[in-house]
Each structure stands twice: as C-alpha cells, then as structure tokens.
Amino acid sequence: MKVTIVGAGNVGATCADVISYRGIASEVVLLDIKEGFAEGKAMDIMQCATTTGFNTRVSGVTNDYAKTADSDVVVITSGIPRKPGMTREELIGINAGIVKSVAENVLKHSPNTIIVVVSNPMDTMTYLTLKATGLPKNRIIGMGGALDSSRFKYYLSKVLDKPSNDVQGMVIGGHGDTTMIPLTRLASYNGSPVSNFLSQEVLDKVAADTMVGGATLTGLLGTSAWYAPGASVAYLVDSILNDQKKMIACSVLLEGEYGQEDICMGVPCIIGKNGLEEIVDIKLDEKEKALFAKSADAVRAMNGDLKSVLA
Ligand SMILES: NC(=O)C1=CN([C@@H]2O[C@H](COP(=O)(O)OP(=O)(O)OC[C@H]3O[C@@H](n4cnc5c(N)ncnc54)[C@H](O)[C@@H]3O)[C@@H](O)[C@H]2O)C=CC1
Numbered sequence: 539m540k541v542t543i544v545g546a547g548n549v550g551a552t553c554a555d556v557i558s559y560r561g562i563a564s565e566v567v568l569l570d571i572k573e574g575f576a577e578g579k580a581m582d583i584m585q586c587a588t589t590t591g592f593n594t595r596v597s598g599v600t601n602d603y604a605k606t607a608d609s610d611v612v613v614i615t616s617g618i619p620r621k622p623g624m625t626r627e628e629l630i631g632i633n634a635g636i637v638k639s640v641a642e643n644v645l646k647h648s649p650n651t652i653i654v655v656v657s658n659p660m661d662t663m664t665y666l667t668l669k670a671t672g673l674p675k676n677r678i679i680g681m682g683g684a685l686d687s688s689r690f691k692y693y694l695s696k697v698l699d700k701p702s703n704d705v706q707g708m709v710i711g712g713h714g715d716t717t718m719i720p721l722t723r724l725a726s727y728n729g730s731p732v733s734n735f736l737s738q739e740v741l742d743k744v745a746a747d748t749m750v751g752g753a754t755l756t757g758l759l760g761t762s763a764w765y766a767p768g769a770s771v772a773y774l775v776d777s778i779l780n781d782q783k784k785m786i787a788c789s790v791l792l793e794g795e796y797g798q799e800d801i802c803m804g805v806p807c808i809i810g811k812n813g814l815e816e817i818v819d820i821k822l823d824e825k826e827k828a829l830f831a832k833s834a835d836a837v838r839a840m841n842g843d844l845k846s847v848l849a
Pocket residue numbers: 544545546547548549550569570571572575615616617618619620626629633636640655656657658660681682685713761762763764767
C-alpha cells in the first residue's frame with residue numbers, strides 16, 4: 539500500500555515517521571516544494587529502519603508528482619501553520635491556493651486515491667478539496683477530530699489521574715478554537731460516565747482546555763504542534779489502508795446528517811478501505827445539537843471566503 543504525504547514539514551514528516559515505524563504502509567512518498575527538503579526528511583526516517591526495525595520504503599521528492607503515482611491515500615499537510623496569537627482561520631488566504639493546486643496535482647497521478655486533508659483551516663480546506671476535485675464524498679476526509687479527541691482524552695486522564703487509554707471520548711464540530719464540541723456527556727472511564735467521578739465545573743474546564751489545545755501548544759512551541767497531529771493522521775490512514783472500520787470523528791460532507799447540508803465538519807465516521815463508509819448518528823441532546831448548529835454557522839461563514847479560489 540502506498541501513501542503520499544504532500545508537505546514534508548513538521549506534521550507531514552511526523553506522519554511519515556509514525557506510518558513507517560508502525561508498518562502501516564509498504565511505501566511512503568514525501569513531497570515538498572522546498573528543494574531537497576523531503577529527500578532529507580525521508581533519508582533521516584529511513585536511517586531509523588534498522589534501529590527501530592521497520593521495512594516501509596520512505597522516499598522524498600521535490601515537487602515531482604509523477605513519483606506519487608498510484609497512491610492509495612494522499613495526505614495534504616502543505617501550507618503554513620499558525621503562530622502564537624493567530625487563529626487557524628487566518629491561514630485561509632495562503633493555504634487555500636496551496637491545497638487546491640496540490641489536490642489537482644495529486645489526482646493527475648492517483649485518480650483513485652483517498653485524500654486526507656490536514657492543512658488549516660481544515661474544515662474549509664476539506665470543503666475546498668471536495669468542490670475543486672468533484673470527488674465523491676467518501677474519498678475526501680478532513681483530519682481534526684481524531685486529534686481533538688486524543689487531546690480531550692489526555693485532559694480527562696489528567697483530572698481523573700488514570701491512564702489515557704482507559705478513557706473514551708470524542709470531539710465533534712469544527713476544528714477551531716471556538717467551534718469544537720467535546721462531548722463530555724458521553725465520555726467515559728472504562729464504560730462509566732466520567733460525570734460519576736468529576737464535577738461539572740471540572741468537566742467544563744476539560745472541555746475548555748481541549749478546545750484551545752492547539753492554541754496552547756502553539757503558544758508554548760512558537761508554531762503549531764506536530765507529534766499528536768502526525769500520529770492522528772497515521773491512525774486515520776491505518777483505518778483506511780487496513781480496512782479497520784474504526785469510528786473516528788472526521789470532517790466530511792454532510793447531506794442532512796446532524797441537520798446540516800453542503801458543509802464539511804467533524805462527525806463520528808466509520809473509516810475503512812473506501813474512506814468514509816458511514817456517518818454514525820450518536821443522538822445528540824438538545825444542548826449538543828444547538829452547539830453543533832452554532833459551530834456549523836461559523837464553518838459555513840468561513841467557506842464563504844472560498845468564492846474567489848473556487849471561481
Ligand atoms: N488538521 C489538524 O489537526 C492539524 C493541521 N495542521 C496544519 O497542517 C499544516 C502544516 O503544518 P506544519 O507541518 O506544522 O507546517 P510546516 O511549515 O512545518 O510544513 C508545511 C510544509 O508544506 C510545504 N509546502 C508549502 N507549499 C507547498 C506546496 N505548494 N507543495 C508542497 N509543499 C508545500 C512547506 O515547504 C513546508 O515544508 C498547517 O496548515 C497547520 O495549520 C497542523 C496540525 C494539526
């Protein structure tokens with residue numbers, strides 16, 4: 539199985555590293571516009587093969603899309619990341635043009651590929667990719683919810699003082715500081731509702747920390763995060779390539795689901811060899827439905843800024 543990652547920066551290279559280390563794909567191609575950069579990242583990763591024991595072939599190319607031919611999955615991580623104090627939405631001006639041209643280029647050589655969109659603002663970039671390529675909705679998947687859910691479980695595990703892997707939880711909605719919806723009502727500690735162990739005040743703080751999880755890291759690091767983002771993309775790619783049919787919150791086109799039309803945003807999805815295989819209705823309560831509708835309003839307003847790129 540072949541995976542191409544366009545954008546060999548922090549997130550793209552980390553994703554390649556996790557995919558190879560975990561043997562998720564037999565071949566990974568990293569592509570970047572910076573001369574020699576993807577080649578260097580690929581060489582560095584390949585020099586881990588004997589010490590960490592993997593057999594994935596990782597190669598790097600400078601803007602040569604012919605080398606990406608016949609990829610099963612293409613991940614788009616090209617574009618600029620935010621700096622402290624910025625929102626993800628502020629990246630649209632530069633990233634929209636990059637994401638559109640990258641999607642068009644990859645499809646010339648991998649017409650049957652499934653595209654995973656990572657570049658921010660991710661929900662809008664996913665919608666743009668869908669509109670610009672005209673691909674069916676099952677083949678365009680935005681990655682954000684997997685990461686936000688892993689941060690949610692991290693913050694829950696800290697207040698519970700229990701291992702993250704004993705905590706279940708999901709974040710849906712937009713992948714933005716104010717549009718995410720951590721589903722605290724449904725989160726559990728090994729099957730018991732977390733509300734059995736935590737006060738509403740603590741749960742509200744966990745939700746607030748989760749929503750600004752990316753901004754917090756950007757403030758600490760000076761650029762946005764990459765270890766958890768790269769690992770989250772690899773987790774999603776694994777479910778596609780190995781037909782795991784995991785339920786993962788992903789940004790996909792909604793056509794009436796969750797009361798929304800003509801928008802890409804995070805909902806629980808079954809992810810397998812066909813990409814998006816099913817959108818799961820997890821029965822939100824009235825408060826959660828209202829939050830989802832508000833989140834959709836904000837994501838839709840951002841999509842409005844795509845008019846000139848899509849013209
Ligand atoms: N959806 C999510 O959950 C997350 C999204 N992101 C987003 O992912 C994107 C990448 O972040 P980082 O890897 O930290 O940035 P980075 O700056 O480390 O890497 C981006 C790479 O894209 C390359 N690039 C730019 N234009 C290109 C083009 N036309 N073709 C090929 N390569 C091109 C650059 O040369 C650079 O190497 C950002 O937009 C960031 O906001 C980051 C983390 C999580």
